[in-house]
Amino acid sequence: MRLFTKQFAVVLLALSASISCFAVHQVGGQLEMRAVGDVPGHYRILVTNYMESGPRADNQRGGRLGIFRKRDNFLMTQISLQEIGQRQSIIYANEYCANQRNLKFIVATFEADVQLDPATYADLQGYYVSYQTRNRNAGIDNINSPSQTGFTFYLEFPALQQNGQVFVNSSPHFGPINGEYICVGEPFIYPFGATDPDGDELRYSLVTPLDQRGTNQNSVSAGPYPDVRWLSSYGATNAIPGSPPFRIDPQTGQLSVTATQLGLFVFAVKVEEYRNGIKIGEVRRDFQFLVIECPPATTPDPAVQISNRPANLRNATICRGDSALLQATFNSNWNYQWRQDGINIPNATGASLAVRESGRYTVVVSLKTACSKTGNSQDVIINVLDNNAKLAVAGHLCATTGSVKLAVPGGSEVNYQWYRDNQPLAGQTTDSLHITQAGRYWTTLTHKTAGCVFRTDSMSIERSPAVQAVIRSASGSTRICPQDSLQLEGSGGIRYLWLKDNQMIQGATEARHFAKTAGSYVLTASDADGCEGVSTPFLLTQVPPITVVFDSIPAVCGPDNPVYTLVSSPQGGEFSGVGVVGNAFNPKQAGVGNHQLTYTAKAAPECANVTVSRTAVVAPIPTIQLDDITTYKGNTFELAPALTGDPDVFSWTPTTYLSDASVPNPSVVSIAGDITYTISIKNASGCEASDSIRITVLERVWIPDAFSPNGDGQNDVWTLAGIEAFPDAVVTIFNRWGEVIYLSDKGYSKPFDGTMNGTALPTGVYPFTLRTVPEQPVVRGRLMLIR
Template sequence: MQPFVNRALLWLIMLGFAFPALATHQVGGQIEMRAIGDLPGHFEILVTNYLEDNYRAAQTFGGPVGIFRKRDNVRMLVFTVSETGQRQRVVFTNEACATSKNQRMIVATFSADIQLDPYLYNDVGGYYMAYQTQNRNDGINNINNPVQTGFTFYLEFPALQKNGQNFTNSSPRFTSVNGEYLCINEAFTFPYGGADPDGDELRYSMVTPLNRSGTGRNMETTPGPYPDVQWLSGFGANNAIPGSPSLSIDPQSGQLSVTPNQLGLYVFAVKVEEFRAGVKIGEVRRDFQFLVIDCPPLATPDPPIWATSLPVGTEFTICKGKSLELQTTLNKDWNYQWRKDGINLPDATGTKLTVHEPGQYSVFVSLKTLCGKASGSQNVQVNVVDLTSDITSAGQLCATDGSVTLTVLAGNGISYQWYHNEKALTGNANLYQATQPGQYRAVLTQPQYGCSYQTADVALTRAAPVMAAIQSAQNKLCPGGSLSLEGAGGVSFAWSRDGQAVATVSEPAFSVQTAGSYVVEVTAANGCKAVSAPFVVVQIPGVDVKLDAVPSVCGPDGPVFQLTGSPAGGTFAGPGVNGAQYDAKAAGIGNHVLTYTVNFAPECPGAVAQQTAVVAPIPTLLFPEEIITSPGKSLTLNAEMTGDPVKFAWSPPTYLADPTEAGARVEGIEDDMVYTLSVENATGCQADASVVVTVYERIWIPTAFSPNGDGQNDVWELRSIEAFPEAEVTVFNRWGEVIYHSKDGYAHPFDGTLKGEPVPPGMYTYLIRYEPKKPVLRGTLMVLR
C-alpha cells in the first residue's frame, strides 16, 4: 500500500497547486416558466441557481426579472423572484472531490407568481425574460477574467394570444443535476436534457454563455442583446472542454459527452429550443461547469446490488406503503453514493438503501479520501404496486329509477370485491352499476405480490322526485296566431304533440301554432326525468271578413260613399270615415286605407279586411309661352306636370317622332306649329295644354342702339337669334379690334361696353355666323349716347 499512498499524496499536492483555491459564486442554472392552468397568462417563474457553498452564496436572495418584447426590446414588466423552500446541496458521487477542490455546491430556487394580460402579450415576434447576476468562479480556466464576468439567465416565450385565441405554453422542465467530475482521457456522459410539459419538441445545441449587460454590484433589468463571455484562446462554444472528442450535446436527447484531454474547471452553456408543429416557439439557456481531474490509476470494482432476503435479480416489486432494502458489498476503504433515476440521493452513502418509491436504483463506489474515478453498479428496477384509489361516481339514483356507475383504479392482475351495506356483491371488475341506495366500498387485491387496498365508503341516496309541468296564460289558439307554453321543473326539455316528438324544440319556452295535446319531458340538473300532464290547446275558428271596394275620385271635391262590410256588426275606420260612411272630400287627396274589423272572440284580436280609397289629383300642365327655333331643327317638347299622369297624347302628330311620349321629340320642323298635349293619370283624371313653336328663318338686326341707361334700347337686341343657339357674334371698332365676342348663342347681349367701360359713340362693324352652312351676316352698327 505504501507506493500507492505516496502517489496519491503527490497527486493531491499537485492538484492543490494546479488550481486556485479561491471560491467565489456562480456555477450555473436556468429559468423556467410554468403555466398555472387556471387563468390565461398566469405563470410561476422559477430561477434555479447553482452556487458555490460559501458566504457569497449566503448573500444571494433573488432579485428583479425583466420581461422584454423581442421585436424592439421594449420593457414590458419588472418583477422580483424570492427564495422558496430550503436550499439543497448538490450531491457528488465522490464527496472527496468536492472537498479537495472547494467544489461544494448548493442549489437555490427563486420564484414569483405573475399574471400577464394576453391582450398585451400578443406580438408575433414573442418575448424574453432575463435575470442577471455577477461573479463566476475565479478558478474557471476557459474564459477571460471569470471573477469579473457576470451571468444572465435567459428565456424566450411566444405570444400569449394568436389570431384572437389564447396560446398556452410552459417552458421545458429540468431535474436537479449531480455533482460530477471528469477524469482526464476518460469518456464521460451526463444527462442534461429536460422534458416539455406540453409535449413540444426540444432541440439542444452548445452556445457561448451570456455575460451580464450592466456594471457594479446591483442586479440589472436592462434589455438585450446581452454580451457573451470572452473565451480564452483555443476555446469556444463547441470546444468549451477540450478533448477527443471535445464537449458536445446530442441534439435530440440533451446528453452531454466528452473525453477530456486537459485538466481544469470549465464553464459551458446549452441552448434548449422549443418547437411546436415544426415552428420554434421558445428558448432556454442552461449554464453549468465541470472539473477535469487526473484520476488516480487505482479504481474500485463494479459493485453488485441485491435485495435483502430476496433472490438475486435486477427487478423487484413491492406494495405501496412497504419498503425494500437494497445493499451492496461492504468495504471500509470505499465511499458509497446511491442514485435514483440517475440522480445522486442526498445522504445515501451507506452500503444499504431502503426504498419506498419506484425507479431505477444504482450505487457508485470510489476510494475514500481520494478524488478518483467511481465505479457504478448495474441498474435495479423497483416497481411499486399502488392500489390506492378513490371511488368515483357517475349517474344518479332518481326517485324511482336511475343508476350510478362506481369506478376504481383499473389494472392488470387486480381483483375486485364490491360491498353494499357490508354485503359482498358478485362480480370482479373495477366498476359496479349501483341501482339501490346505501353504503358502497371496494377492496382491490394484487394476488401476485400480496398487495391489498380498501377504499373509503361512498353513500348513495335517491333524489327527490322531479315535478314536470306546462304553464300558459290560456289554452285557446287564435287563427293565424301562436300560443306560448312554458315548461317547468328541469334544466332541459323535450316536447311532444299528440304523442309525436317535436325534435326542433329543446328550450323551456315553446311557441305553438297548432292545436293538439302537448306534454314535456324535463330533465333535472342531476339527470333525473319526469313527464308533465297533457296540456290541450284548442283552436278558435276564424271568420272571413270582407269590405266592398270604394270608387276612385278625381279632385278634392269628391262625394260621400256608403261603406259595406261582412259579416255584420263590425267597425269601419280610416281617413274620412264617419260611422259607415266615407267622405272623399274630408279624406283629401291621397291613397287612403279603409278597414273593417270584426271582433269574433274575446281571446283573439279582431279580424280585419281593408280597401284602398283613392282621391286622385287632377293633372296640371305648364308650357312656356313660345318656343323659338329655325327651319330643319329638332327639339323636345316638355311640360311641367303634376297629378302623376301615365297616358300622353300629342296633336297634331306633324314632325313628331312618337305622339304618345311624355316629352315629344320634334324632328326637322319647317313650319310654325301649335301642339296640344292631353294627359290622364291612373285614376282617369284628365287635363290638356298647348304650346306654340315659331320657326324663324333669319335674324332681325338693328343698325343702331343707345346704351345710355334710360331703359330703352340699352342693349343691341337681335330678334329671333334664339332660333340659332350656336350663333357667334363679333363686333369690331374702326381699327378692326374686337370689342365684343359671344360664342354662347348671344345669351349675354352687347351692352356698348368694353371691360366694363362705355365704348365711344360712333360707327362699328359686326359679323354674325348663325348657321354653319349659311352665309355670314356683315354690317355696321351705330352706338348712340
C-alpha cells in the same frame, strides 16, 4: 493552482480560486418562467444560481432582472428578486474527492411574482428576460480571463396575446443535479434534459455562454449580450476536448463525451421550445465539468438486492408505512451514495438503505482513498401502495331506470370485495361493479403478495326524483289561429324533445315550441343526469280562416251630404276612421278630404285582427274667382282665374280670341273689342262650378318720345295721337329734379309746347306720366326736348 483544478470534475461546479475581486464565484444556473394559472399574465420568474459556498455567496441576495421587447430591446420592466426556500448543498457521488479538495457548492433560488398585461405584451416578435451577475471561476481552462467574465442568464418568451386571444406558456423546467466528475479517456454521459409543463417540443444545442454586459453586479442591461471569449481551439461544440467529441442529443438533451484533456471546462446549452412546429421561446443554461486522471483501479461493481427477497428480483411492492431494505455489496474501502430517480439522496452513504417511498433506486460506489472511477448498480424499482383509493362513479339511478358503474384502480395484484349497506355482495370481486339499486357502496382491496388491505371511500347512490314533464299554452288557448302559431312552454327538465302525433319534431329541443298545426303534442324532458319524463298529450285544434270584405264607398261633393251606411262581411266586426259612427259614414263630421276607413274582424276572439280598408272621398266643391279686365285694343294677355276644389276639366265660352278653350289659363290674342267669357270647371268627383269675366277694350294712345319746339312749324308741340279717346286723361311732365313743369287738364286739350310759365325750357330729357282712365295703370316714360 492550475494542477489542482485538473484533478476532479463536478456538474455545475468549479474550484475555488484566489482572485482579487470580491464578487461571488458563479458556477452555473438558468432562468424559468412559470404561468401561475389563476389570471392571464400572472407568472413566477425563477433564477436558479449555483455558487461556491462561502461568505461571498452568503451575501448574494438576488438583485434585479429585466424584461425586454425583442424587436427593439426596449426595457418593459425591472423586477426585484427574493430568495425562496433553503439553500441546498450539492451532493457528490465521491465525498472523499470533494472533501479532499474542499469543494463546497450550493444552489440558491430567487423568485419574482409578476403580473404582466397580455395586451401590453402582444408584440409577435416576443420578449426576453435577462439576469446578469459576476464572476466566473478563475480556474476555468477554456475561456479567456474567466475571473473577469460574467454571467447572463437568458430566457425568451412569446407574445402573451395573439390574434386577440391570451397565449399561455411556461418555459422548460430543469430538475436538481448531482455532483459528478469525468475520467479522462472514459465514456461519460449525463442526463441534461428538461421537461415542458405544456407538452411542447424541446430541441437542444450547444452554444457559447454569454458574458455580462457592463461591469456592475446584477446590472439590468438590454441585449445583445456579448459571448465569452474562447481560448484558441475551443468553441461551443468542442468546449470539452474529446473523442468521440462533446455533444448533446438534440431530442433528449443527454450529454456525452470521452474526454481527451484534463481541465475545468465551461459550456452552455440552448433549449428551444416549439409548439405546432413554430418556435415560441428558448432558455440558456451554463455549466462546468472537471476532467481528471482516474487511477487505473478496478471499477467497483456493487450488487444491490432487496433484503429477504430473491437476489434477481429488481422490483418490489410494499404497503404504505412499511419499508424495504436495499442492501449493496459491502466493502470497507468503498464510498456509497444512494440515488432516487437519478438524484443523490442526502446522507444516504451506507451500504444499505431503508426505502419507504416509491422510486427507482441505484447506488454509486467509489474508492474511499482515491478519486477513481465510480461503479453504478442496477436499478431497483420500489412501488409503495397507498390507502387512498377513490371510487370512480359513472351513470345515474333515475326514478325507475338507470344504472351506475363503480370502479377503483388497483391492477391484477389486488383482490376485491364489494359491499352495499355494510353487507358483502356475493361474487362481486372485480375492480368494477354495476348496480341498479340504491344504497351505500364501497370495496376493500387486498394486495395479493404484500397483504395490504385498503378500504375505499364509500359512495351513497340514491334514485333521483321522477322528472315531471309539463306542457302549457303561453296564452292559455288550445286553438291555433289562421296564419299564426301557438306558443307552448315546457318545464320539468334542462333538455327537451317535442313530438307531434307520435312523430319527433326535427330541431325542436328547446323548452319553448311554436306549434303551427293542430295535433297531439307530447314533451319528453331530461334532467342533468339524463333521467327522462314524458308529459300527457296536449291537444291543439285549428281555427278556420275568414275572408273579410268591405264594400267601396261612393265619393260626395262637399260635406253637406247625408250619412252613408257602410257595408262589410262577415258581421260582427268593427269600423273605424274619421267620420265613422257605428256602421255609418258622416261626410259633415269627416269634412273635406280622402279618409281611410277600416273594417276589422277576427276568426276567433284570441286570434289576430284581419283588417281591410277603403277610402271615403268628401270632395271639395270647386270655386272660381275672376275680376273684370280693361285693356287696350290689340293686346295679348292671359286669363288667370283663382280656382279651388282640384278641378281637372275646363271649358271657356265663347272661344273668340282664345288660344285654347279647354285649359285653365288660356291666352287672349290681339283682342279687338269688348267681350264676356264664361268658364265651367269640374273635379274628379264630378263637382262643378262656373263664373264669367267682362273685358273692356280701350283705344291705344300713341306717345312720341321727342319733339322740337323751335318755331319751324314742325313738331313744335308734344302731340299724343288717340288721346281724344280718353277725355279724362291727365298728363304730368317733370324736370330732372322731380319738379312738375307741366300738368294738363282732363283730356290734354292744350298740348305741351316746351315752355313753363312762358319761358322756354332747355334741351333735355323730361320724365312724364299719363293716366288714361282711373282703373288703368299709369303710363310712365321720358321725352326728349330738342331746341
